[in-house]
Amino acid sequence: xxxxxxxxxxxxxxxxxxxxxxxxxxxxxxxxxxxxxxxxxxxxxxxxxxxxxxxxxxxxxxxxxxxxxxxxxxxxxxxxxxxxxxxxxxxx
Numbered sequence: 001x002x003x004x005x006x007x008x009x010x011x012x013x014x015x016x017x018x019x020x021x022x023x024x025x026x027x028x029x030x031x032x033x034x035x036x037x038x039x040x041x042x043x044x045x046x047x048x049x050x051x052x053x054x055x056x057x058x059x060x061x062x063x064x065x066x067x068x069x070x071x072x073x074x075x076x077x078x079x080x081x082x083x084x085x086x087x088x089x090x091x092x
Contacts, residue, residue: 042056
């Protein structure tokens with residue numbers, strides 16, 4: 001996944017490079033400063049709009065604003081929640 005900041009789109013290509021490039025999001029992308037993929041979601045931080053948004057990573061649908069009015073966005077990192085029971089079994 002990557003941001004095409006000239007054409008204001010978010011694009012993707014499969015992990016093995018087959019199938020060519022595809023546009024995931026083509027509207028509402030102004031100044032993306034970070035992308036993250038977590039589970040079925042593609043998240044991006046938009047500095048100009050001061051928000052973090054997510055869409056289905058395959059279809060670009062189910063758009064949701066996760067956070068808004070976040071000043072000075074500069075990057076984004078996705079982190080999966082840990083299963084605390086598994087952590088207790090193996091704290092390392």
